[in-house]
Amino acid sequence: MKFLVCITQVPDTTTKITFTPDKKAFNAAGVQFIINPYDEIALTRALELKETLGGTVTVINVGQAVTEANIRKALAIGADDAIRINTEPTDAYYVAFQIAEVAKKNGYDVILTGKESIDYNGGQVPMMLGELMGLPSVSVATKLDINGTVATLEREIDGGKEVVETKLPFVAGAQKGMAEPRIPNMRGIMTARTKPLTVVEPAACDLLSSSVLFDSPAAKGECKMIDPNNVGELVNLLHTEAKAI
Amino acid sequence: MSVLIFAENWDGKFKKSTYEAISYGAELAKQAGGSVTAVVVGNVSDEDMKALGKYGAQKVLSVKNDKLNAMNPSAYASAIAQASQKESAKIIVISYTYSGRSVAGRVAVRMKAGLVAGATALPSSTSPFTIRKKCFSGKGLTDVVVSSDVKVVGLTPNSYKVNTADGSASIESFTPTFSDADFASTSKETKKTSGKIPLTEADIVVSAGRGLKGPENWGMVEQLAELLGAATACSKPVADVGWRPHHEHVGQTGITIGPNLYIAIGISGAIQHLAGVSSSKVIVVINNDKEAPFFKAANYGICGDAFEVVPKLIEEVKKFKSAH
Ligand SMILES: Cc1cc2nc3c(=O)[nH]c(=O)nc-3n(C[C@H](O)[C@H](O)[C@H](O)COP(=O)(O)OP(=O)(O)OC[C@H]3O[C@@H](n4cnc5c(N)ncnc54)[C@H](O)[C@@H]3O)c2cc1C
Ligand SMILES: Nc1ncnc2c1ncn2[C@@H]1O[C@H](COP(=O)(O)O)[C@@H](O)[C@H]1O
Numbered sequence: 351m352k353f354l355v356c357i358t359q360v361p362d363t364t365t366k367i368t369f370t371p372d373k374k375a376f377n378a379a380g381v382q383f384i385i386n387p388y389d390e391i392a393l394t395r396a397l398e399l400k401e402t403l404g405g406t407v408t409v410i411n412v413g414q415a416v417t418e419a420n421i422r423k424a425l426a427i428g429a430d431d432a433i434r435i436n437t438e439p440t441d442a443y444y445v446a447f448q449i450a451e452v453a454k455k456n457g458y459d460v461i462l463t464g465k466e467s468i469d470y471n472g473g474q475v476p477m478m479l480g481e482l483m484g485l486p487s488v489s490v491a492t493k494l495d496i497n498g499t500v501a502t503l504e505r506e507i508d509g510g511k512e513v514v515e516t517k518l519p520f521v522a523g524a525q526k527g528m529a530e531p532r533i534p535n536m537r538g539i540m541t542a543r544t545k546p547l548t549v550v551e552p553a554a555c556d557l558l559s560s561s562v563l564f565d566s567p568a569a570k571g572e573c574k575m576i577d578p579n580n581v582g583e584l585v586n587l588l589h590t591e592a593k594a595i
Numbered sequence: 596m597s598v599l600i601f602a603e604n605w606d607g608k609f610k611k612s613t614y615e616a617i618s619y620g621a622e623l624a625k626q627a628g629g630s631v632t633a634v635v636v637g638n639v640s641d642e643d644m645k646a647l648g649k650y651g652a653q654k655v656l657s658v659k660n661d662k663l664n665a666m667n668p669s670a671y672a673s674a675i676a677q678a679s680q681k682e683s684a685k686i687i688v689i690s691y692t693y694s695g696r697s698v699a700g701r702v703a704v705r706m707k708a709g710l711v712a713g714a715t716a717l718p719s720s721t722s723p724f725t726i727r728k729k730c731f732s733g734k735g736l737t738d739v740v741v742s743s744d745v746k747v748v749g750l751t752p753n754s755y756k757v758n759t760a761d762g763s764a765s766i767e768s769f770t771p772t773f774s775d776a777d778f779a780s781t782s783k784e785t786k787k788t789s790g791k792i793p794l795t796e797a798d799i800v801v802s803a804g805r806g807l808k809g810p811e812n813w814g815m816v817e818q819l820a821e822l823l824g825a826a827t828a829c830s831k832p833v834a835d836v837g838w839r840p841h842h843e844h845v846g847q848t849g850i851t852i853g854p855n856l857y858i859a860i861g862i863s864g865a866i867q868h869l870a871g872v873s874s875s876k877v878i879v880v881i882n883n884d885k886e887a888p889f890f891k892a893a894n895y896g897i898c899g900d901a902f903e904v905v906p907k908l909i910e911e912v913k914k915f916k917s918a919h
Contacts, residue, residue: 472712477700486780509793516780559709578899
């Protein structure tokens with residue numbers, strides 16, 4: 351079984367988010383980048399399934415050479431090989447288009463992504479990839495099992511969960527619950543260096559949208575402290591001032 | 596210029612997020628002087644469909660097909676894309692619920708349309724078409740310019756107010772065509788979190804963390820939530836150790852919510868927790884450590900022992916409810 355896992359790198363979850371003075375870009379100076387946490391979940395599930403079903407796990411990233419440290423980390427966790435599409439990821443369509451071009455040629459049985467990237471928070475790459483490849487797609491999947499040519503997934507829906515059955519091949523976006531991420535061991539780190547990482551050039555693609563400006567959210571006003579012996583005041587303020595109850 | 600709105604329903608009923616999407620689409624159409632059509636997939640009563648007129652829909656395209664009673668991203672996207680072609684819609688509005696986010700990207704690809712995945716406001720400019728959305732898990736905002744002819748807006752629930760007026764929509768039955776590939780996946784079963792208010796839809800959320808010491812102490816949290824008509828949530832470690840079910844875990848790696856009121860009890864306010872709740876309109880923090888980082892993100896704070904403060908709060912809310 352051939353697995354493809356899409357990985358993107360994002361600022362470490364504790365990063366203070368700031369933007370360049372012209373507000374045109376994220377200020378990456380001094381920031382540590384990690385594999386998007388949901389992509390790590392997807393990767394782990396692919397590795398678990400490979401252990402029982404056999405096959406290969408390939409990771410793919412659309413990004414410049416700076417992402418290679420995190421691609422190597424994915425190889426250290428256990429992926430067999432990696433592909434980097436050498437271009438700046440602009441919007442979800444562009445990313446999905448580039449991945450689809452490569453994936454169509456290689457023929458994968460299972461394509462996994464994270465449910466969303468924690469930088470752009472779009473959650474659209476898996477659905478767009480499904481559409482571009484003419485495959486079923488499942489977003490926000492908390493479980494994934496494969497039996498022959500059929501996969502059973504559980505996905506989040508408003509107010510509960512839904513069990514979805516789909517034929518292979520398919521695309522799914524991993525949510526917490528699908529697997530517990532693994533920490534790479536020493537052997538993994540050693541072998542990662544020699545695993546194949548292929549760099550391919552991007553295909554021509556229309557640009558449909560772009561992020562032109564970034565801003566920080568308005569700072570919250572001072573927190574109003576209420577005396578623990580006067581809890582009634584809180585209820586009063588929530589009603590009269592905040593109009594929240 | 597015509598605006599098409601995907602009017603999502605749940606077991607035949609519309610919810611607030613549907614009305615928000617229609618109100619939003621109607622405002623866009625008003626600004627551009629265009630028409631407003633809603634597409635409904637599934638079995639909704641004529642009366643409820645006509646009532647979409649109150650929020651600004653002039654026409655409803657009703658797609659009824661037994662195979663579409665459960666959400667299926669590919670088939671739903673087919674229906675929405677064909678409806679938008681029929682109406683020559685330039686803007687397609689989809690509420691960014693779980694179902695909405697499953698279809699929006701597919702619709703965008705079909706229409707070769709740029710997508711704003713999680714808009715939080717009306718466009719700040721229509722030429723170029725620019726809409727603001729959150730990024731970096733709420734720690735940033737970005738203006739997205741959509742340059743394609745057709746545009747898809749995924750509207751974040753609870754970010755646009757519902758507008759009502761007099762009005763009744765006309766209903767037209769619509770029969771899109773589907774391919775076999777549209778049905779390569781099927782819904783087998785839905786497991787509803789029964790009786791409770793779903794977290795993502797709740798106006799008020801009462802949440803608690805490790806400060807509560809153990810699962811046996813959640814009674815007061817549930818009682819407060821019930822009194823307020825709120826959903827309950829928790830921090831990650833609480834779900835990890837099994838004090839609370841996983842579907843209640845909010846934050847960076849859990850569910851993202853944006854209720855009107857979020858009450859956090861015994862939660863420190865770690866950055867990963869805040870990532871999932873910082874869009875809440877009003878935040879109340881109850882914590883016995885005055886240095887707890889959560890106070891910095893809060894509107895109202897009580898520094899005190901949850902085991903004393905929460906029972907008092909319950910009494911005060913009871914008093915308030917009986918007076919209002
Ligand atoms: C990659 C990553 C992702 C993460 N994702 C999430 C996530 O999605 N969601 C999440 O919540 N966390 C997440 N975390 C964990 C996060 O960093 C914190 O560890 C966690 O939020 C702390 O939970 P807590 O506030 O319940 O517990 P604690 O940090 O232990 O805080 C308990 C609080 O209760 C207070 N307290 C104690 N006793 C009382 C009392 N009697 N009355 C009132 N207050 C009291 C204490 O002062 C303290 O502030 C993530 C961490 C990482 C590294
Ligand atoms: N540049 C990229 N390269 C490879 N995969 C990506 C890239 N950007 C996003 N993805 C994948 O798509 C998922 C959803 O991303 P997004 O639509 O940006 O929220 C991520 O969790 C990744 O699995």
